[in-house]
Amino acid sequence: MLQTEGSARISLGKDVFLNPKMSQLRDLSVLFLKVASAKDALLLDATSATGIRAIRYAKEAGIRKAVLLDINKDAANASRRNVKANKLKFPVINKSIQEFANTANARYDIIDLDPFGSPAPYIHDIMKLVGDNTILMVTATDTAVLCGAHEAACIKIYNSKPLHTVLCKEAGIRILISYIARTAAQFNCGIEPMLGISDMHYMRVFLRIHYGAKNAVDSLKRTGFCVYCSNCNGFSFHKGVAPTISNRCAYCGKAASISGPMWLGDLHNGEILKKMSKESGELNNGSRTQLKTITNELDTPMFYSIPSMTKSLSIGSVSHKEVMKNLEKKGFKVSITQFEKESIKTDARPGDVIRAVKSSR
Numbered sequence: 001m002l003q004t005e006g007s008a009r010i011s012l013g014k015d016v017f018l019n020p021k022m023s024q025l026r027d028l029s030v031l032f033l034k035v036a037s038a039k040d041a042l043l044l045d046a047t048s049a050t051g052i053r054a055i056r057y058a059k060e061a062g063i064r065k066a067v068l069l070d071i072n073k074d075a076a077n078a079s080r081r082n083v084k085a086n087k088l089k090f091p092v093i094n095k096s097i098q099e100f101a102n103t104a105n106a107r108y109d110i111i112d113l114d115p116f117g118s119p120a121p122y123i124h125d126i127m128k129l130v131g132d133n134t135i136l137m138v139t140a141t142d143t144a145v146l147c148g149a150h151e152a153a154c155i156k157i158y159n160s161k162p163l164h165t166v167l168c169k170e171a172g173i174r175i176l177i178s179y180i181a182r183t184a185a186q187f188n189c190g191i192e193p194m195l196g197i198s199d200m201h202y203m204r205v206f207l208r209i210h211y212g213a214k215n216a217v218d219s220l221k222r223t224g225f226c227v228y229c230s231n232c233n234g235f236s237f238h239k240g241v242a243p244t245i246s247n248r249c250a251y252c253g254k255a256a257s258i259s260g261p262m263w264l265g266d267l268h269n270g271e272i273l274k275k276m277s278k279e280s281g282e283l284n285n286g287s288r289t290q291l292k293t294i295t296n297e298l299d300t301p302m303f304y305s306i307p308s309m310t311k312s313l314s315i316g317s318v319s320h321k322e323v324m325k326n327l328e329k330k331g332f333k334v335s336i337t338q339f340e341k342e343s344i345k346t347d348a349r350p351g352d353v354i355r356a357v358k359s360s361r
């Protein structure tokens with residue numbers, strides 16, 4: 001069966017995975033590489049399945065050198081067939097990431113890791129394949145784990161305590177990044193997140209690797225813990241490996257939840273996002289709206305869910321747009337967020353947001 005996505009023509013094989021619902025994310029990954037990578041970069045599509053990613057990155061983002069890898073024989077055969085059918089000449093290797101990483105002698109400039117479920121078990125081996133400035137693109141579809149529906153699983157897989165509240169998606173993506181930062185540090189590498197996306201059942205992070213002990217330590221300094229209060233909806237952060245943390249809310253004094261370690265630094269690179277927006281003409285409406293939301297999103301950790309706040313305050317619903325207007329009038333920065341509907345990111349403190357919510361009735 002032949003399928004077309006972007007400039008790629010793909011034939012599926014028996015038991016070879018292709019999720020058409022991920023095409024929007026593949027579109028954004030193509031656009032990201034178009035603006036963030038060099039054309040002579042060497043790409044590893046570490047979980048190639050049909051080979052659609054490497055093929056699209058070559059035909060649409062101008063990547064000229066790639067290696068495709070898949071543990072599954074049928075998938076490797078499908079990738080080989082599709083690479084040839086799209087008139088490309090990339091090697092396809094039928095090995096596991098683990099086996100490949102222990103025998104490979106090349107360093108890759110771009111690595112796409114898109115496994116089933118959690119990427120955590122592969123990050124250690126992937127780190128053996130990176131060089132200074134490597135772009136790492138990592139998908140996680142174990143969002144129930146990262147979002148805290150299975151707390152013990154998150155602790156076991158990511159060594160982090162999740163935040164099973166309205167903030168769970170942002171906490172989840174930050175837990176994933178901190179796991180990558182902590183693994184990268186073991187290899188004397190730091191990380192620079194350039195784009196973080198959370199949508200439907202997936203999270204995807206785009207990072208750059210920076211060699212050096214100082215970079216590794218600097219990244220670790222940007223991980224830490226979040227204290228979230230479901231009474232006043234306030235949150236505070238404590239950076240470092242073992243900071244002193246009270247489980248009382250810093251604003252209202254009520255008992256609060258502690259979650260982490262998680263990444264507390266920036267999620268996005270503004271320059272890259274600007275360039276992506278400029279080149280976004282060929283995206284469909286859904287991807288363009290998603291990119292616009294992310295580009296305009298304030299890059300500060302966590303947000304206020306207006307429905308959660310009205311519920312805690314026992315008042316009727318108010319429009320988040322009205323709350324945004326009220327905060328802007330007072331001189332605060334404010335934006336919507338990709339992580340939750342009717343929710344806002346702002347530099348205002350909980351008391352200011354509560355006042356803005358009350359005056360929006």
Ligand SMILES: C[S@@+](CC[C@H](N)C(=O)[O-])C[C@H]1O[C@@H](n2cnc3c(N)ncnc32)[C@H](O)[C@@H]1O
Pocket residue numbers: 017018019022026046047048049050052053069070071072075095096097098114115116
């Ligand atoms: C979600 S699919 C990849 C989808 C593809 N990137 C796309 O966009 O359509 C995951 C692929 O990873 C492969 N895989 C699973 N474990 C692996 C491992 N240890 N090493 C290499 N490939 C692996 C599976 O065989 C499967 O084809």
